[in-house]
Amino acid sequence: MKLIIAISICVGARLALSAPVSFEREVMPLLEKRCNKCHYPQEQRGGLDLTRLDTMRRGGDDLGAGFIAGKPEESPLIQVLTGAKEPPMPKKGEKLAAAEIDLLRRWIAEGAKDDSTKFSSEDVTFFEREIRPVLATHCFKCHAGEEAEHGLHLTSRHGILAGGQRGPAAVAGKPEESLLIKAIRHEGELKMPRRGDKLGDAQVAAFERWIAKGLPWPANERVLAREKQFTVSDADRKHWAFRPLPKDLPASRSIDAALKPHHERLGLTPSAEADRHRLLRRVTFDLTGYPPSPEEIHAFVNDKSAQAFEKVVTRLLDAPQFGQRWGRHWLDYTRNGANAQSNRGPALDSQRYAEWVARCFNEDRPWDWFARVHVAGDKMKAFEGGDYSLDQALAAAVPLNGPRTFEDIGTETFVLMDKLDEGVEFVGRSLMGVSLECARCHDHKFDPISQRDYYALLGFFQSSWFGPVPVNAKSRAEADATVAKHRDMVSEQARLQGFIRQASIKLNVGGGGRVKQWQDSRIAILTPMDKRLRELEIAVLRAELVDAEKKKDKSLAADLHTALVEREAGLTSYQPPKYDVKLLGHRKHFIGGHKSDSGLIKRATDLQQTELVRELELHLTYWEDERMQWVERSRFGGYARTDPEVAELAKTDARIEQIAEELTVNPAAQWTAPKETHLYVRTDGGLRRAEDLKPLDEKAKAAGLEFNSNSANRVWMHPYFVGDARLLLRGDVLHPDKLVPRATPIFFGESKQELEGSGRLQIAEWLTANDSTQAALVARAAVNRAWQHLFGEALCRTPKELGRLGEQPELPELMDGLAARFVSNGWSMKKLIREIVLSAAYRRSAVAAKADFAKDPDNRYFARQSVRRLEYEPILNTVAWLKTGKHFDTPAQRDSALPGAAEYARQFDGPSLYDLIDRRVASISATQALFLMNSPSTARGLAGDLSNRLGIHSQAALPDVLNSIYETVLQRSPTDSERDFAQRFLERRRQQTGATQLSDEVREFITLLLCGNEIFYLE
Amino acid sequence: MITRRHFLTRIAAAPGILATGSLWADDRIVPVKSLPLHHPGKVKSIIFYYCKGGPAQAHTFDKPRSVADPALYPFSFTKSGQSGLEISNLFPRLQSVADDLCLIRSGYGALATHNEGGIHIFTAASKLGASLGAWVLHGLGSGNPSLPGHVLLTGRVLGDKWAHDDGSVHGGARSVGAGGLPPSLQAQAVSDLEHPIANLDSPFADAAQSRWLAELGALNAGFSARHPHVAELDSRTESFLAAHRMQTAAPEAFDIAKETADPVIRKLYGLDPQPTRSSGTKLLLARRLVERGVRFVVVPSMSVPNLEGGVGDWDTHTPTQVRGLIPNLAQACDQPLAGLITDLKQRGLLDSTLIVWGGEMGRGGAGHMNHNGSAFTWWMAGGGVRPGFTYGATDDQGFTAVEKPIHVRDLHATILWMCGLDFAKLKHNGIGFDTTCKVAKEILA
Secondary structure, eight states, rough: OHHHHHHHHHHHHHTTSSOOOIIIIIIHHHHEEEETTSTTTTTOOGGOSSSSSHHHHHHHHTTTTTTOOOOOGOOOHHHHHTSSSSSSSSSSSSOOOOHHHHHHHHHHTTOOOOOOOOOOOOHHHHHIIIHHHIIIIIIITTOSSSSSSOOOOSSSSSHHHHTTTTOSSSTOOGGGGGGHHHHTTTTTTTSSSSSOOOOHHHHHHHHHHHHHOOOOOOOSSBBBBBSOOOOOOHHHHHHHHGEEEEOOOOOOOOOHHHHHHHHHTTTOOOOOOOOOHHHHHHHHHHHHHSSHHHHHHHHHHOOOOHHHHHHHHHHHHHHHHHHHHHHHHHHHHGGGGSSSSSSOOOOOOOHHHHHHHHHHHHHTHHHHHHHHHHHHGSSSOOTTTSSSSHEEEEEEEEGGSOOOSOOOOTTTOOOOOOOHHHHHHIIIIIIIIIGGGGGGSSOOOOSSHHHHHHHHHHHHHHTTTEEEEEOOOHHHHHHHHHHHHHHHHHHHHHHHHHHHHHHHHHHHTTTSSSSHOOOOOHHHHHHHHHHHHHHHHHHHHHHHHHHHHHHTTHHHHHHHHHHHHHHHHHHHHHOOOOOOOOHHHHHHHHHBTTTBOOOOOHHHTTTTOHHHHHHHHHHHHHHHHHHHHHHHHHHTTTTTTTTTGGGHHHHHHHHHHHHHHHHHHHSSTTSSSSOEEEEEEEEEOOOOOHHHHHHHHHHHHHTTTOOOSSSHHHHHHHBBSSEEEEEGGGGTSEEEEEEEOOOOGGGGGOOOOOOOOHHHHHHHHHHHTOHHHHHHHHHHHHHHHHHHHHHSSSSSSSSTTTTTOOOOOOOOOHHHHHHHHHHHSOOOHHHHHHHHHHHHHHHHHHHHOOOHHHTTOOSSSSSSSEEEEOOHHHHHHHHHHHHHHHOOSHHHHHHHHTTTTHHHHHTTTTTOOSSSSSOOOOOOHHHHHHHHHTTTTTOOOOOHHHHHHTTTOTOOHHHHHHHHHHHHTTTSOOOHHHHHHHHHHHHHHHHHHHHHHHHHHHHHHHHHHHHSSGGGGGO | OOOOOHHHHGGGGGTOOOHHHHHHOOOOOOOOOOOOOOOOOOEEEEEEETTTOOEEEEEOOOOSOOSSSSOOOOOEEETTTTEEEEEEEEEEHHHHTGGGEEEEEEEEOSSSSSSHHHHHHHHBBTTTTTOHHHHHHEEEEEEEHHHHHHSEOOOOOOOOOSSEEEETTTTGGGGGTTTSSSSGOOEEOOOSSHHHHHTOOOSOOOOHHEEEHHHHHHHHHHHHHHOTHHHHHHHHHHHHHHHHHHHHHHHHHOOOHHHHHHHHHHHHHHSSSHHHHHHHHHHHHHHHHHHHOOOOEEEOOOOOEEEESSSOOOOOHHHHHHHHHHHHHHHHHHHHHHHHHHHHHHHHHHTEEEEEEEEEEEEEEEEEEEEEEEEEEEHHHTTTBBTEEEEEEEEEEEESSSSSEEHHHHHHHHHHHTTTTOTTTTBTTBBBTTOOOOOOOGGGG
């Protein structure tokens, strides 16, 4: 005590010399930093508001006035900080530093005065009218809250004066020296607000006046906002992809009409139309993934009618391979509809899904419908008629097939946030082409999506889950009933398990440890059997030793000898082991083998020890029976299942087994596939958050339900969740915050629809609502990708990021025109593709003059077609076609005719199952070359197959079959110089090798074409 | 018609696996001229020992000053070497070469999930999503046109009954991919140590294949003449020449029989004890590859037995995993890495080779050993790096990098700097690195 007084005297002595503490510049910022996250007007934790002097004087609920002027050690404010009074403060985070407490002490000692600058009411009105709205709508998006950008808080006067990492933002009275003014004038390197959202001149002038006046601020509201305030800026609204689609487009807005002015402006001469062979090759690959057959080539080349190309396009759009090819493009945005990591998502029937996707494309089902199905297909009418479609319910489950979940359903945080996140990511990236998932942890930095928006959307996904539905389900009622029954059975099973466990404990304890007594009684019985088993092992070892010696394997013999000595010694000093269920299980492995360890039976069999084998087999059964008995006894409290004392338990146990048989999916192994009779599809009713479970657990226990609270089954015991998601601070499952009502992102306007169940049907309908901004995004995303698949590059070259983070397209008006027509044509994908393919732009040659290439090296204005490598699927199709002469209807048929298809996927960049892919890689590597050159089944094998298929007999000379080879392999005729090349190839070959075998020459020439560049590229 | 000569001059330009025309003409292996450096750099090749799963800094190379939960921190540390670097006693061999190591204890900015973290740790600095290895190869050019310049070495040797998998990189192909750089810069993955590269056996005699390749070149020249602006067509033609050279160069490079007959080498790399058999072999192979001009070799750690049952990698969350796995994981790399450093030194190659040890993230937080992106430790040894040095520090508990924090992308920029490459000048089609990268000059030798 004396010491404290001594210190305060010292401090007091020093105080007198230094300047008085400033409330505005020192005390207030400190309170804001350390105390006012709880003690501000809206929250007033403990009834205390520390933002104003008068409310501080008033104090909180428990400790009375916050301070007593002049008496720091008697002021509760100081007492709770030093620990002199309960409760210790601050509640969260570290204690205040001694110097910080000292500052407050001095301020109180000096009389606790508020030295804040006083402003006239006119000045404050000026602030309220001119400055505050601008700050709130343009600045608080970043410069507010705990993690304000660059440490700058624009929410308070002292925050602005103190500034951030670049120093003070304003100097009172001196606008010209204020960084804030420089930034909003866009004078220097620092330009604020960011991303093209410049303030108007009048607004800038108002800020200048405001700073000149000394930054007037209302005395009763020191801090305007304590969290970042999400706002939508004009720049957001003006972003090309966030505008509604234009209406009443002039007819002249065709693709070619849209491109023409750009070509003229840049002085680009569009390339001529491609020659018919190359055009047909291009369009056939683009629309079906296969090369054209010789008959198709002849038909087109000889068709002199004006509609020749149109006829081809119609034929290709009607081909069954069209759906496969374009369905494949879509599958890239669904991770193949498969689940690549069996422990991280539902086991979906991806093949069935892929077939359904192909069917949708072939039948040209409207794209808006197709998009909706992926959100709420289980709740929509079947396209074919009827009120339910299993395929659609499967499609609705596909978005959640990603590999990112690392939370475990059995743990306390089992919300499986990452799985739900995939749902939001899919709606954003795959359907709308924007990055909604970026807002999981914070407001989107670039697009008008807030963190709140994200969780408002997440609620739709959290309210649904997967359920096993019979493959022949005909109606929604049937599907719902089976899922409900499944869930009931899982719940019943968990309950019964709990009942048995409890009852068993009672029986066991009541009988004075009945289980242990029974187990002890087994030792005497088991000992002779165990000894015999050891003898048998020794016998096997002996036989192996003899065998090793016979084979003169010295090191093995030495090892066996050591083992033998050890085992024999063990038998001499035999002690019965400590038996338990695990050890008995090991017996089975030891005798019968397990995984890579071969058991005694196998070892004895290998040495033809028939007698030993026979006896070991008896042992195997014996020990397994024993183990089953041990399991049974501990399950029934020491009794056997057939004992009358446990008749009721045995009945319960039988019911559990019956349920296990009836269940189509094991609830403890969430992600395994259901029985073949069922499919995993999307269904309403999701999982509950950990914090919701505890009260439910208590309720269940009170109702007499028993279950193992550590088991994943417990999750299924409770009613399924349908409701709103909780905002997670920084996106972390361990930090749940407030509930966010399910809604659509505010940028797109409020949705007034009444939610039904999870509300997914409503969000699906919202997604493609007529004339809406979000539907415009869905349409733009679709046409942008269609363009990409037909030109090699999309109009906006970041096809899953059309937002402000993505690339700005050169031709937004072309994209808008296409999208508007796409929508008005009933979202018909075939009509869209037809429009693009029939344009002059699509039909152009990929060959360009040097000058034109220099003007537009990246082909951003499409004055020529592109040269692009075929993706893995068309490469494989080509190989299959060369080998068999067939265009297969499905990939499965193709792959069964072509062993080794998987190797092509590895070599030629087959799609990944892990990501939403917006662009296929086209790698070039020496291993590809080795694969083509040296693997017997590729170029060489194929050359043989092909020459047989073309009926090239062994006496045919290359020049005579050159046409047929070129037509089949490259789908065109050889040029004169190519004929010349073939001739000189023959001459050089004969000269250099001395060999003249005609069939060898032909085959070798074919291998050149098969390995050459042209066959792998579209031009 | 394009002449053969024209064809030859056209193929001389590309990076990566691609070589010069003269090579193709007479089929001799000659060293390729290095690309011009931005500044003098020592490092010509990098061997990255990648610890899959994210090793806990507090168990390995960053002793925490304050421990709240001793059950999670069972390992002791020793000040090692003249430099007194504090290294866990799990690494007795690396302790003996402490004076060659540079410990970087203040790594941050990792992503704390495995798949994304793996991609991030190798590609974070690149705006093109290209991996560090691809950039090094892009910047330095191939050191040997007959071998892939960027290799991912996985697999187990025959007779390894200890490791439970071949080793892999979290994030898969993207972590060692070329991103937006030319695809030829992606890592060539080796998964079968017996047959490191598939399809090496040519059905033709060498001369016959050379003749065939010449014809292929001439055939492709016709197509390239139609599309002179499409550079990848030439790259593809050249990939066949590289493949041809690889047929002879790769078996020689991967044939370690002669070296493994030497008992000194066997001991140095730990080729006999089960726990180091495969990792030692891969690091020996890595040395052979960098000796032959390969620029970037990634050797990922393998899953190993848990002393308390089961198997696992560096993803050690629980006390059981910590106690049971980490000693084995450490053992698997301790001798082989120390041996590699010694071997490179003896061969005079340590000056031009950089060895990096690290995972995709760090671990540890209040009361747990879970993923941690805010603090991780890497160490480096060899050319370019300051030996016997500790850079940066974490807080007392080792949860957050506080002193001289170095972001993942800064680590990339620093490694490139050691190679004589300035991240700010490395570009492909005008796109390169995150401009916020910083080079930690203090750790440069």
